[in-house]
Amino acid sequence: MSAAPLLKLAGVHTHIGAYHILHGVDFEVPAGEVTMLLGRNGAGKTTTLRTIMGLWAASQGTVVFDGKQIGGPAATPDRAAPSQLLTPAIAAQGIAYVPENMGIFADLSVAENMLLAARSARRLDQLDTARLEWLFGLFPALKKFWLYPAGKLSGGQKQMLAIARAMVEPRRLLLIDEPSKGLAPAIVLNLIAALRDLKRTETTVLLVEQNFQVARALGDRVAVMEDGRVVHRGTMADLAADEALQQRLLGLSLAAHQ
Amino acid sequence: MTSATSAPAVAAPTAADSIPKRRFDLVPVALVVVLALVAWPAVGSSSTWFTLTVAGLAMGMIIFIAASGLTLVFGLMDVLNFGHSLFIALGAYVATSVFVGLGGWATAPSIGINLAAILVAALAAMLVAGAFGLGFERVIVRPVYGQHLKQILVTLGGAIVGEELIKVVWGPAQIPLPPPEALRGSIVIGDATVDKLRLVSVAIGLVVLAALLWTLNRTKIGLLIRAGVEDREMVESLGYRIRRLFVAVFAAGSALAGLGGCLWGMNQQIVTPQIGGQVNVLLFIVIIIGGLGSTLGCLVGALLVGLVANYIGFVAPKLAMFSSIGLMVAVLMWRPQGLYPVVNR
Numbered sequence: 001m002s003a004a005p006l007l008k009l010a011g012v013h014t015h016i017g018a019y020h021i022l023h024g025v026d027f028e029v030p031a032g033e034v035t036m037l038l039g040r041n042g043a044g045k046t047t048t049l050r051t052i053m054g055l056w057a058a059s060q061g062t063v064v065f066d067g068k069q070i071g072g073p074a075a076t077p078d079r080a081a082p083s084q085l086l087t088p089a090i091a092a093q094g095i096a097y098v099p100e101n102m103g104i105f106a107d108l109s110v111a112e113n114m115l116l117a118a119r120s121a122r123r124l125d126q127l128d129t130a131r132l133e134w135l136f137g138l139f140p141a142l143k144k145f146w147l148y149p150a151g152k153l154s155g156g157q158k159q160m161l162a163i164a165r166a167m168v169e170p171r172r173l174l175l176i177d178e179p180s181k182g183l184a185p186a187i188v189l190n191l192i193a194a195l196r197d198l199k200r201t202e203t204t205v206l207l208v209e210q211n212f213q214v215a216r217a218l219g220d221r222v223a224v225m226e227d228g229r230v231v232h233r234g235t236m237a238d239l240a241a242d243e244a245l246q247q248r249l250l251g252l253s254l255a256a257h258q
Numbered sequence: 259m260t261s262a263t264s265a266p267a268v269a270a271p272t273a274a275d276s277i278p279k280r281r282f283d284l285v286p287v288a289l290v291v292v293l294a295l296v297a298w299p300a301v302g303s304s305s306t307w308f309t310l311t312v313a314g315l316a317m318g319m320i321i322f323i324a325a326s327g328l329t330l331v332f333g334l335m336d337v338l339n340f341g342h343s344l345f346i347a348l349g350a351y352v353a354t355s356v357f358v359g360l361g362g363w364a365t366a367p368s369i370g371i372n373l374a375a376i377l378v379a380a381l382a383a384m385l386v387a388g389a390f391g392l393g394f395e396r397v398i399v400r401p402v403y404g405q406h407l408k409q410i411l412v413t414l415g416g417a418i419v420g421e422e423l424i425k426v427v428w429g430p431a432q433i434p435l436p437p438p439e440a441l442r443g444s445i446v447i448g449d450a451t452v453d454k455l456r457l458v459s460v461a462i463g464l465v466v467l468a469a470l471l472w473t474l475n476r477t478k479i480g481l482l483i484r485a486g487v488e489d490r491e492m493v494e495s496l497g498y499r500i501r502r503l504f505v506a507v508f509a510a511g512s513a514l515a516g517l518g519g520c521l522w523g524m525n526q527q528i529v530t531p532q533i534g535g536q537v538n539v540l541l542f543i544v545i546i547i548g549g550l551g552s553t554l555g556c557l558v559g560a561l562l563v564g565l566v567a568n569y570i571g572f573v574a575p576k577l578a579m580f581s582s583i584g585l586m587v588a589v590l591m592w593r594p595q596g597l598y599p600v601v602n603r
Contacts, residue, residue, distance in 0.1 A: 103495065115478070115481065
């Protein structure tokens with residue numbers, strides 16, 4: 001593990017309206033690894049990702065990306081340097097986000113969805129072709145349906161588009177929220193294969209998952225959430241080997257899911 | 259790595275022909291044609307029908323120009339701007355002043371100079387309306403983002419204040435806005451007479467439409483606008499400042515409203531401080547018929563409203579007041595989301 005983590009959350013609290021969702025979230029995402037964020041429904045995983053992305057502002061604590069604070073109130077009120085960046089500025093740091101609903105623009109074509117995510121390209125012919133070919137290799141369906149309205153893709157293809165879109169330009173950190181949600185088991189296997197290829201490029205990923213099979217196949221490290229806090233941090237291998245721990249943290253055992 | 263995809267059977271890229279193309283919904287467009295054809299026997303005389311149809315298309319085009327900004331502003335930021343009509347009134351009044359200022363240009367018997375006068379008036383109207391749009395967004399719209407009720411009250415209030423300010427500058431009485439010399443009267447095609455000014459309006463409308471479609475479909479800004487209408491949070495997550503885009507769209511939409519006001523005033527030949535209020539109702543009918551946020555829907559809705567108003571005005575003048583509302587009721591009973599509903603909304 002490298003000395004300084006790429007992303008570090010310390011004591012993050014998030015309120016949504018009158019509801020207090022995150023109660024002091026602490027964890028780190030080391031560079032070049034896949035960190036899994038696990039936990040039961042309602043534990044605060046999605047809220048954590050949205051807070052990192054600045055879609056909801058942290059009311060306390062800090063979110064630090066590569067040594068720079070991107071979220072949370074400032075230690076000293078300084079109007080010149082706001083510490084909570086807005087979502088576009090956070091994205092500009094090199095953080096890509098694949099939301100739970102995938103955020104596909106249904107009216108636009110697959111190509112237009114990709115072009116939109118490439119901030120440096122103004123036209124389709126300005127996309128990095130080598131990178132595009134690499135993504136087509138990972139997700140062949142995208143090439144086939146390139147000019148097809150994205151809204152007509154199947155659920156699995158939409159998920160692939162959402163992940164490919166996040167990768168259309170080199171990004172430093174990928175936040176992915178439950179990519180296996182609602183997908184058939186065979187499609188989930190495809191997804192795991194593609195994400196494994198992605199993992200080989202040493203992209204740093206923070207992945208929220210409910211599907212333990214996906215988590216075990218991809219994760220290096222793991223943080224488990226409960227009631228808006230991180231209650232367990234460790235390696236994926238340790239968690240995968242400890243059935244009692246799984247039962248206690250997630251209310252499931254790996255054996256039951258095989 | 260060639261993992262199988264979820265795509266069934268066909269794997270070769272050559273099978274691209276078998277992929278269904280994006281199907282364009284032609285039914286609303288066909289409705290415009292059908293409406294015109296149905297009106298033909300109802301009107302009776304072919305020449306009258308032709309005159310009415312051109313007048314209806316011209317009116318539709320002007321309404322479209324004025325309303326296009328309104329529908330995009332709603333689509334992008336969910337902002338209901340009841341002050342949009344202010345920019346229409348402003349455009350019309352600026353045009354009257356420009357015509358007075360240009361003096362001989364509008365009365366010269368040369369069509370070139372006359373068109374130049376219209377061009378200068380239209381540009382001035384767009385510039386002033388666009389600039390006021392920027393100020394209106396900053397002062398009146400920005401504090402009430404995301405609060406529909408307040409938006410309606412505050413923007414309507416802004417429009418009332420604006421209308422009074424117009425009276426301060428130009429006076430409460432109506433001002434004549436006669437079309438330039440060479441564009442008065444009509445040309446005769448067969449038995450039908452067609453107002454020259456209407457043809458100019460249709461031509462300007464087509465230019466604006468082409469520019470809008472090009473911007474929306476062929477540029478990155480247009481791509482951002484279309485994506486923003488669908489899901490603005492995702493556009494921000496991709497790293498774009500949608501606020502800035504929205505301000506630009508708001509100003510451009512206000513400028514187009516100014517252009518619409520300039521053309522509307524010339525077609526009416528008279529400008530009154532109430533012009534905005536009169537057109538406002540039509541604008542909202544048009545963007546609701548079209549599907550809130552849809553540019554194409556706005557165009558088709560505007561053409562329908564223009565045609566129906568002219569046909570009904572001739573066939574059953576007593577129903578004229580009711581025609582636009584009636585059209586809206588009929589369309590919404592058929593398609594409750596409007597002609598071209600925006601996805602995810």
